[in-house]
Amino acid sequence: MRLARSAPSTTRRQTEVHLTSVDDAAWASPWRRRRVGEKALLSLGLVLTALLAPTWPGTVLVGLAALAAILGPARIRPAVLAGVMAAPSAFILVGAASVAVGVGSPVAESHLLWRWGPFSLGRDGLLRAAGLLGHGIAGALALMVLATTTPMVDLITWGRRWRIPDPLLEVAALTYRLLWVLLATTVGIRQAQAARLGDAAPLRRRMEAAGNAVGAVLVRSWNQARRLEEGLAGRGYESSLTTLSVQRPASPRFLLATAAALATIWALVWAVVGHG
Numbered sequence: 081m082r083l084a085r086s087a088p089s090t091t092r093r094q095t096e097v098h099l100t101s102v103d104d105a106a107w108a109s110p111w112r113r114r115r116v117g118e119k120a121l122l123s124l125g126l127v128l129t130a131l132l133a134p135t136w137p138g139t140v141l142v143g144l145a146a147l148a149a150i151l152g153p154a155r156i157r158p159a160v161l162a163g164v165m166a167a168p169s170a171f172i173l174v175g176a177a178s179v180a181v182g183v184g185s186p187v188a189e190s191h192l193l194w195r196w197g198p199f200s201l202g203r204d205g206l207l208r209a210a211g212l213l214g215h216g217i218a219g220a221l222a223l224m225v226l227a228t229t230t231p232m233v234d235l236i237t238w239g240r241r242w243r244i245p246d247p248l249l250e251v252a253a254l255t256y257r258l259l260w261v262l263l264a265t266t267v268g269i270r271q272a273q274a275a276r277l278g279d280a281a282p283l284r285r286r287m288e289a290a291g292n293a294v295g296a297v298l299v300r301s302w303n304q305a306r307r308l309e310e311g312l313a314g315r316g317y318e319s320s321l322t323t324l325s326v327q328r329p330a331s332p333r334f335l336l337a338t339a340a341a342l343a344t345i346w347a348l349v350w351a352v353v354g355h356g
Contacts, residue, residue: 213311
Protein backbone atom coordinates (compact mmCIF):
# COMPACT_ATOMS: atom_id res chain seq x y z
CA MET A 81 0.00 0.00 0.00
CA ARG A 82 1.61 3.24 -1.11
CA LEU A 83 0.75 6.82 -0.35
CA ALA A 84 -1.77 8.06 -2.89
CA ARG A 85 -0.67 11.12 -4.83
CA SER A 86 -2.47 14.04 -6.33
CA ALA A 87 -0.98 17.15 -7.90
CA PRO A 88 -2.51 20.12 -6.07
CA SER A 89 0.60 22.12 -5.22
CA THR A 90 4.36 22.16 -5.45
CA THR A 91 4.72 22.22 -1.66
CA ARG A 92 2.66 19.06 -1.25
CA ARG A 93 4.58 17.24 -3.95
CA GLN A 94 7.92 18.25 -2.44
CA THR A 95 6.82 17.10 1.04
CA GLU A 96 5.58 13.74 -0.21
CA VAL A 97 8.69 13.16 -2.29
CA HIS A 98 10.85 13.87 0.77
CA LEU A 99 8.86 11.54 3.03
CA THR A 100 8.32 8.70 0.56
CA SER A 101 11.59 8.82 -1.36
CA VAL A 102 12.81 5.47 0.01
CA ASP A 103 9.62 3.67 -0.93
CA ASP A 104 9.58 5.35 -4.34
CA ALA A 105 13.21 4.37 -4.91
CA ALA A 106 12.45 0.73 -4.12
CA TRP A 107 9.51 0.65 -6.53
CA ALA A 108 11.40 2.45 -9.31
CA SER A 109 14.70 0.58 -9.03
CA PRO A 110 15.53 -1.84 -11.87
CA TRP A 111 16.41 -4.38 -9.18
CA ARG A 112 12.79 -4.46 -8.08
CA ARG A 113 12.23 -6.93 -10.94
CA ARG A 114 14.82 -9.31 -9.50
CA ARG A 115 13.99 -12.10 -7.11
CA VAL A 116 13.98 -11.09 -3.46
CA GLY A 117 16.05 -14.15 -2.58
CA GLU A 118 18.84 -13.10 -4.93
CA LYS A 119 19.01 -9.60 -3.45
CA ALA A 120 18.80 -11.03 0.06
CA LEU A 121 21.72 -13.33 -0.71
CA LEU A 122 23.88 -10.40 -1.78
CA SER A 123 22.81 -8.18 1.11
CA LEU A 124 23.17 -10.82 3.84
CA GLY A 125 26.47 -12.02 2.35
CA LEU A 126 27.83 -8.48 2.62
CA VAL A 127 26.43 -8.09 6.14
CA LEU A 128 28.14 -11.29 7.33
CA THR A 129 31.37 -10.22 5.64
CA ALA A 130 31.19 -6.83 7.39
CA LEU A 131 30.71 -8.57 10.75
CA LEU A 132 33.34 -11.27 10.35
CA ALA A 133 36.07 -9.57 8.31
CA PRO A 134 38.67 -7.35 10.00
CA THR A 135 38.06 -3.64 10.00
CA TRP A 136 40.85 -3.08 7.50
CA PRO A 137 40.38 -3.82 4.70
CA GLY A 138 37.19 -5.89 5.13
CA THR A 139 34.69 -3.22 6.13
CA VAL A 140 36.10 -0.75 3.58
CA LEU A 141 35.69 -3.29 0.78
CA VAL A 142 32.16 -4.19 1.91
CA GLY A 143 31.19 -0.52 2.02
CA LEU A 144 32.59 0.11 -1.45
CA ALA A 145 30.85 -2.97 -2.85
CA ALA A 146 27.52 -1.95 -1.33
CA LEU A 147 27.87 1.60 -2.63
CA ALA A 148 28.75 0.30 -6.09
CA ALA A 149 25.66 -1.93 -6.13
CA ILE A 150 23.27 0.71 -4.79
CA LEU A 151 24.44 3.67 -6.86
CA GLY A 152 25.32 1.60 -9.92
CA PRO A 153 23.00 -1.09 -11.29
CA ALA A 154 20.30 -0.48 -8.64
CA ARG A 155 20.17 3.22 -9.69
CA ILE A 156 19.41 4.69 -6.27
CA ARG A 157 20.04 8.41 -6.10
CA PRO A 158 22.84 9.48 -3.73
CA ALA A 159 20.48 11.90 -1.95
CA VAL A 160 18.08 9.06 -1.16
CA LEU A 161 20.88 6.87 0.18
CA ALA A 162 22.22 9.73 2.30
CA GLY A 163 18.78 10.31 3.80
CA VAL A 164 18.33 6.62 4.59
CA MET A 165 21.77 6.33 6.17
CA ALA A 166 21.45 9.47 8.32
CA ALA A 167 19.64 7.85 11.29
CA PRO A 168 21.70 4.61 11.51
CA SER A 169 24.92 6.55 11.02
CA ALA A 170 24.06 8.88 13.92
CA PHE A 171 23.25 5.86 16.11
CA ILE A 172 26.55 4.20 15.18
CA LEU A 173 28.51 7.41 15.83
CA VAL A 174 26.99 7.74 19.31
CA GLY A 175 27.89 4.13 20.06
CA ALA A 176 31.44 4.60 18.80
CA ALA A 177 31.86 7.77 20.87
CA SER A 178 30.72 5.97 24.02
CA VAL A 179 33.35 3.28 23.36
CA ALA A 180 36.14 5.72 22.58
CA VAL A 181 35.67 8.03 25.55
CA GLY A 182 36.18 6.51 28.97
CA VAL A 183 34.48 7.87 32.09
CA GLY A 184 36.37 7.53 35.35
CA SER A 185 38.51 4.66 34.09
CA PRO A 186 42.25 5.24 34.26
CA VAL A 187 44.18 5.14 31.00
CA ALA A 188 47.89 4.47 30.84
CA GLU A 189 49.85 7.66 30.21
CA SER A 190 51.61 6.07 27.27
CA HIS A 191 48.24 5.47 25.56
CA LEU A 192 46.51 8.65 26.73
CA LEU A 193 45.54 11.07 23.96
CA TRP A 194 43.15 13.45 25.74
CA ARG A 195 41.74 14.00 29.23
CA TRP A 196 39.21 16.39 30.69
CA GLY A 197 38.09 15.78 34.24
CA PRO A 198 36.70 12.22 34.50
CA PHE A 199 36.66 11.84 30.69
CA SER A 200 39.63 10.39 28.85
CA LEU A 201 40.49 9.17 25.38
CA GLY A 202 43.10 6.48 24.86
CA ARG A 203 44.66 4.79 21.88
CA ASP A 204 42.99 1.43 22.60
CA GLY A 205 39.56 2.99 22.96
CA LEU A 206 40.02 4.94 19.76
CA LEU A 207 40.93 1.76 17.87
CA ARG A 208 37.89 -0.07 19.27
CA ALA A 209 35.66 2.84 18.32
CA ALA A 210 37.09 2.90 14.79
CA GLY A 211 36.42 -0.83 14.45
CA LEU A 212 32.85 -0.42 15.70
CA LEU A 213 32.30 2.49 13.34
CA GLY A 214 33.68 0.60 10.35
CA HIS A 215 31.68 -2.57 11.00
CA GLY A 216 28.50 -0.61 11.71
CA ILE A 217 28.62 1.64 8.63
CA ALA A 218 29.58 -1.24 6.33
CA GLY A 219 26.83 -3.47 7.74
CA ALA A 220 24.23 -0.71 7.38
CA LEU A 221 25.24 -0.07 3.77
CA ALA A 222 25.06 -3.80 3.05
CA LEU A 223 21.55 -3.94 4.50
CA MET A 224 20.51 -0.95 2.36
CA VAL A 225 21.21 -3.04 -0.73
CA LEU A 226 18.02 -4.93 0.09
CA ALA A 227 16.07 -2.13 1.78
CA THR A 228 16.38 0.41 -1.05
CA THR A 229 15.56 -2.03 -3.85
CA THR A 230 12.76 -4.16 -2.38
CA PRO A 231 9.30 -2.84 -1.41
CA MET A 232 7.73 -4.15 1.77
CA VAL A 233 5.05 -5.96 -0.22
CA ASP A 234 7.70 -8.10 -1.93
CA LEU A 235 9.37 -8.90 1.39
CA ILE A 236 6.09 -10.05 2.93
CA THR A 237 5.29 -12.23 -0.09
CA TRP A 238 8.80 -13.71 0.01
CA GLY A 239 8.41 -14.44 3.71
CA ARG A 240 5.18 -16.31 3.04
CA ARG A 241 7.04 -18.56 0.59
CA TRP A 242 9.48 -19.45 3.36
CA ARG A 243 6.65 -20.55 5.63
CA ILE A 244 6.97 -17.69 8.07
CA PRO A 245 3.86 -17.82 10.31
CA ASP A 246 0.97 -15.80 8.93
CA PRO A 247 0.37 -13.86 12.18
CA LEU A 248 3.89 -12.41 12.04
CA LEU A 249 3.48 -11.43 8.40
CA GLU A 250 0.06 -9.91 9.04
CA VAL A 251 1.41 -7.82 11.91
CA ALA A 252 4.21 -6.55 9.66
CA ALA A 253 1.79 -5.80 6.81
CA LEU A 254 -0.70 -4.07 9.12
CA THR A 255 2.05 -1.95 10.68
CA TYR A 256 3.26 -1.00 7.21
CA ARG A 257 -0.24 0.08 6.13
CA LEU A 258 -0.90 2.01 9.33
CA LEU A 259 2.39 3.88 8.95
CA TRP A 260 1.19 5.15 5.58
CA VAL A 261 -2.15 6.15 7.14
CA LEU A 262 -0.29 8.12 9.82
CA LEU A 263 2.02 9.65 7.22
CA ALA A 264 -0.84 10.74 4.93
CA THR A 265 -2.72 12.26 7.88
CA THR A 266 0.32 14.14 9.16
CA VAL A 267 1.18 15.51 5.72
CA GLY A 268 -2.39 16.67 5.12
CA ILE A 269 -2.62 18.52 8.45
CA ARG A 270 0.82 20.06 8.04
CA GLN A 271 -0.06 21.36 4.58
CA ALA A 272 -3.33 22.81 5.85
CA GLN A 273 -1.47 24.72 8.56
CA ALA A 274 1.13 25.96 6.09
CA ALA A 275 -1.62 27.14 3.72
CA ARG A 276 -3.00 29.27 6.58
CA LEU A 277 0.44 30.88 7.07
CA GLY A 278 0.99 29.00 10.31
CA ASP A 279 4.76 29.14 9.83
CA ALA A 280 4.68 32.95 9.96
CA ALA A 281 2.68 33.12 13.19
CA PRO A 282 4.20 34.08 16.56
CA LEU A 283 5.87 31.37 18.60
CA ARG A 284 2.93 30.98 21.00
CA ARG A 285 0.45 30.41 18.18
CA ARG A 286 2.81 27.97 16.50
CA MET A 287 3.06 25.97 19.73
CA GLU A 288 -0.73 25.90 19.98
CA ALA A 289 -0.99 24.84 16.35
CA ALA A 290 1.53 22.04 16.95
CA GLY A 291 -0.51 20.74 19.89
CA ASN A 292 -3.72 20.89 17.86
CA ALA A 293 -1.98 19.08 15.01
CA VAL A 294 -0.89 16.23 17.30
CA GLY A 295 -4.43 15.78 18.56
CA ALA A 296 -5.90 15.93 15.06
CA VAL A 297 -3.35 13.40 13.77
CA LEU A 298 -4.26 10.93 16.52
CA VAL A 299 -8.02 11.28 15.99
CA ARG A 300 -7.92 11.15 12.18
CA SER A 301 -5.41 8.30 12.16
CA TRP A 302 -7.66 6.31 14.48
CA ASN A 303 -10.67 6.91 12.22
CA GLN A 304 -8.78 5.98 9.06
CA ALA A 305 -7.34 2.87 10.71
CA ARG A 306 -10.89 1.84 11.67
CA ARG A 307 -11.98 2.31 8.05
CA LEU A 308 -9.05 0.19 6.94
CA GLU A 309 -10.17 -2.56 9.31
CA GLU A 310 -13.73 -2.33 8.02
CA GLY A 311 -12.48 -2.51 4.44
CA LEU A 312 -10.50 -5.67 5.19
CA ALA A 313 -13.52 -7.21 6.91
CA GLY A 314 -15.66 -6.38 3.88
CA ARG A 315 -13.22 -8.29 1.69
CA GLY A 316 -13.58 -11.40 3.80
CA TYR A 317 -10.40 -10.96 5.87
CA GLU A 318 -10.14 -13.51 8.68
CA SER A 319 -6.61 -14.68 9.43
CA SER A 320 -4.49 -13.74 6.41
CA LEU A 321 -4.81 -11.63 3.29
CA THR A 322 -3.12 -13.63 0.56
CA THR A 323 -2.04 -11.74 -2.56
CA LEU A 324 -0.86 -13.02 -5.90
CA SER A 325 2.91 -12.98 -6.29
CA VAL A 326 4.73 -12.14 -9.48
CA GLN A 327 6.85 -15.00 -10.78
CA ARG A 328 10.30 -13.64 -11.64
CA PRO A 329 12.89 -15.69 -13.52
CA ALA A 330 16.14 -16.62 -11.81
CA SER A 331 19.30 -14.81 -12.85
CA PRO A 332 22.41 -17.04 -12.89
CA ARG A 333 24.51 -14.01 -13.84
CA PHE A 334 23.42 -12.15 -10.72
CA LEU A 335 24.19 -15.13 -8.52
CA LEU A 336 27.62 -15.57 -10.13
CA ALA A 337 28.34 -11.85 -9.74
CA THR A 338 27.35 -12.06 -6.06
CA ALA A 339 29.61 -15.05 -5.45
CA ALA A 340 32.46 -13.39 -7.34
CA ALA A 341 32.11 -10.13 -5.36
CA LEU A 342 32.12 -11.89 -1.99
CA ALA A 343 35.01 -14.15 -3.00
CA THR A 344 37.03 -11.16 -4.22
CA ILE A 345 36.49 -9.31 -0.94
CA TRP A 346 37.63 -12.29 1.12
CA ALA A 347 40.61 -12.90 -1.19
CA LEU A 348 41.77 -9.29 -0.75
CA VAL A 349 41.23 -9.51 3.01
CA TRP A 350 43.23 -12.70 3.16
CA ALA A 351 46.01 -11.16 1.05
CA VAL A 352 46.28 -8.08 3.25
CA VAL A 353 45.95 -9.88 6.59
CA GLY A 354 48.19 -12.74 5.50
CA HIS A 355 51.00 -10.41 4.46
CA GLY A 356 50.46 -8.34 7.58
